[in-house]
Amino acid sequence: MALPRSEEKRIALLESAAAIMAAQGLGASTASIARGAGVAEGTLFRYFATKDVLYNALYTHLKLDLAAALRQHMAVHDSLDGQVRALWDAYIDWGVSNLSFFKTLNQLVVSDKVTAETRSTVASQLSDIKCIAQACSDNNGLTALPGGFADAVFMALAETTIQFVVRDPANGQAYKSAGFRVFWSGSVR
Amino acid sequence: MALPRSEEKRIALLESAAAIMAAQGLGASTASIARGAGVAEGTLFRYFATKDVLYNALYTHLKLDLAAALRQHMAVHDSLDGQVRALWDAYIDWGVSNLSFFKTLNQLVVSDKVTAETRSTVASQLSDIKCIAQACSDNNGLTALPGGFADAVFMALAETTIQFVVRDPANGQAYKSAGFRVFWSGSVR
DNA sequence: AGTCCTGTTGTGAGTACTCACTCATTTGTT
């Protein structure tokens, strides 16, 4: 299995997959994904041996893209509140301005097409962000919600908030701070 | 098109669909649904003319089942806090003990297979519950989150909470009250 | 009782279609 020639085509296929799956669900056909990337269907299978391989590569691609966006806005704040708020804002902004990425990533997260191996490989590349969301917070007054629950609540609230910001952008700031307030006032002891 | 003979078979088909779709997604085949209900594939199409009709009937069935469960536990409390908490507990309990119903309903809610007509017909049968969750709360101190946001936050937190209770039942009560606290302390002014 | 008649319900092989995936061929580069 030689390495694919063109990184461009690989990216084009991944972004086409994200866009089309956001609209049609994970069941979107390989034919339409290839067409969207401007290549033949057979070419898709040169880059991703099976559709499952594509799912896993897409999960990795989207997660790393999100992580890169978060890192850019992770200025060091004095207060934990400020730090978490910056993370929150960056997350919401990424979701709103990459809506099809966001939608597809959410579907992949709950899908059984993404293997545990892929998930843990990606997670290990995100340890710096986890640190803020979790290790740091434990030492600073966040409530003792059972393991992982605070993370999940953060994600669930962010997902809801993004939906509302997209649907009604005029009130975007209101949703953003309301969503954060729910998370924060409910999480702090 | 005469009415189907046996209400039993109709229910069996709906419950089979809910169970199989919870495991395999909405794309589960009509063949497997019929097999799960113990009838031939052709029989499914005597009860539901197309798969889309089945989706809509299933949405209605599950929503009404949930509503019935909520009504049973909607004792009148003196405080708004108590009333909403009772609603929260009933919702979580239903999700936990009808997990496949819950999972399938969540997929149907975001699916475009369920028509606006079905949604509004069902909603009109749930007005008494909406009253507590919304009309009542507006008059009693819930924060002025933009329209529908509080509802969505409630649902998102409940979904997350149910996942954790199912995954780790020993700490069920802890998740349940933690989830409610996030909702409540973030929602009250 | 037993046997035909009639209408509806239940059946599953059959149909047309879409899907993921293949491979002989063409295209492009060196």
Place this chain on the structure above:
DNA sequence: AACAAATGAGTGAGTACTCACAACAGGACT
């Protein structure tokens, strides 16, 4: 010329849905 990359019609498996028929109920008439 030599080689790999790209192509897209072709393949078999699986899909939603159909339809000619089997199964069975309950009268009505011997």
